[in-house]
Structure formats: C-alpha cells, structure tokens
Amino acid sequence: MIRDKKPRVSLVGAGPGSSDLITRRGFSILQSADVILFDALVSKELLHEIDDAIPKIYVGKRCNAHSYSQESINKLLVEKAFEYGHVVRLKGGDPFVFGRASEEIEYAENFGIPVTIVPGVTSAIAVPQSQGIPLTKRGISSSFWVMTATKKDNSFSEDLKLASQSSATMVILMGVRKINTIIKQVANFREDNTPIALIQNGTLKNESCIIGTLGNGLELFTNVDSAQPGIIVIGNVVSEHPAFFEEELQRVLHDYI
Numbered sequence: 001m002i003r004d005k006k007p008r009v010s011l012v013g014a015g016p017g018s019s020d021l022i023t024r025r026g027f028s029i030l031q032s033a034d035v036i037l038f039d040a041l042v043s044k045e046l047l048h049e050i051d052d053a054i055p056k057i058y059v060g061k062r063c064n065a066h067s068y069s070q071e072s073i074n075k076l077l078v079e080k081a082f083e084y085g086h087v088v089r090l091k092g093g094d095p096f097v098f099g100r101a102s103e104e105i106e107y108a109e110n111f112g113i114p115v116t117i118v119p120g121v122t123s124a125i126a127v128p129q130s131q132g133i134p135l136t137k138r139g140i141s142s143s144f145w146v147m148t149a150t151k152k153d154n155s156f157s158e159d160l161k162l163a164s165q166s167s168a169t170m171v172i173l174m175g176v177r178k179i180n181t182i183i184k185q186v187a188n189f190r191e192d193n194t195p196i197a198l199i200q201n202g203t204l205k206n207e208s209c210i211i212g213t214l215g216n217g218l219e220l221f222t223n224v225d226s227a228q229p230g231i232i233v234i235g236n237v238v239s240e241h242p243a244f245f246e247e248e249l250q251r252v253l254h255d256y257i
Helices: 024-031 044-048 070-084 101-110 123-130 158-164 176-187 236-240 244-256
Strands: 008-013 035-038 056-058 086-091 115-118 144-148 169-173 195-200 208-213 230-234
Touching: 008 024, 008 070, 008 101, 024 086, 024 115, 035 070, 070 086, 070 101, 101 115, 123 169, 123 195, 123 230, 144 158, 158 169, 158 176, 176 195, 176 230, 195 236, 230 236, 236 244
Parallel strands: 008 086, 008 115, 035 056, 035 086, 144 169
Antiparallel strands: 169 230, 195 208, 195 230
C-alpha cells in the first residue's frame, strides 16, 4: 500500500565508492525514502542496508549503456514523487560535481516539488587521498583543477589546455577511455617527467593505482580496462604516492639493462 505523502525530492551524494563514506545526514535521509533512484557508481552494499520494502530503481549511465536518458530521469523523479512521496535521488560522489543535479532540481521545482540537497564526499578529492596523493602540498602545489574529459558534444574542455599550462594539480574525471589523448595534450605543456596516476575502483576493495610519468604513460596505460571508471591525477603531488620512486627506480634499471 502506497503511503499518502506530499511529493518531495532529496538529492543525496553517496560518496566515492565504499558504502561507509556516505555522510551521516545522507544515510539518515536515505532511510526515510519512499523510493530510491540510484546511479551506477552507488555501492550495492549501501543499498542492501536499506529496508527491502523501499523500491530501488536503477537509472545509471555507463559507457553508452544508459538505462535512462537524463530527460527520462527528470520525468521519473517527478512521477515517483507524486506516486510515492519522498524520492531520494542517490548519486555517486557529490551531486554537484558533474552530477547533473541542477537539471534535476530545476525540473522537479517546475512542478512545485521541493528539493533538499545533501552534499557527498567527492571522488575528485577522496580517491587520490585514499592512495596517499594530496592534491595540494606546500612547496609543490598550491591549487588543483578538477575537470571532466567528456563534454556533451564529446569534445575536450578548453580547461584541459588551460590547466596544462598552469602548475596546478590536474584531476580528470571520466577520462579513462581518452587517457592516451589526454597524455598527448598535457605533454604539449608539461615535462615528460611529470608524474601521472590512474586510480580505478577508488575506495573499494579492488581499488587499483597505476603510476608513471607523461613520458612513459602511453606505454604504461596500454592494457587499462577502459570499461571501469577511474580518476586521472597529473602533477608533482603524485610523487607523494608511497610507490612512486620505487617504481621509477625499477623503470630506470629496466631501461639501463
């Protein structure tokens, strides 16, 4: 039996991957849902902690395998709000970091549906941190630039070029499938010995991190599974990774031999 409740929507950030990285507020809101619409990067373990009686609808988008278009998701939010009451739109990371939250908010509010926003831990910061890579460090990097490699028209953002010309740490989301092109673009402005890291399945048990430099990146990332999401970090802060100098030494010895 559907409970008689006023329609409302909560946009909740689930965090970067691991189920225990959602905020306390986010988890509390999630428990109060009448229906949940969740993305591909949301932890299944997190969903299993929520009452089975609460309907959970997958609306994820991954590598051209979209269960719903963004327009359909917008409509579904409104439909389920009027049908069930409290809709929780659960997004990986933070809803406002390349999460299309603004589009969903605007659509719901056009129907007079109030929207609550619960920030999440963004993968742009948390995932490098989980590997011991700081985005800023005194004397090394005083700023960082977060960007997406995938614009709506499938072109690179102009920010990629601008960031490459700066000394800022570069954090690139949704760029695994274009990593070779990204390396070539950045190498036009930064030295070959500039460190680079590719982190996949961040904060999960199967997290992996490949570390190299722009100079050997094209060879290093040849066999990367491009179907898995990942975060690319470029800049001298990557050398703070515990394994960076050990791996660099092994590469030097290999080339020497």
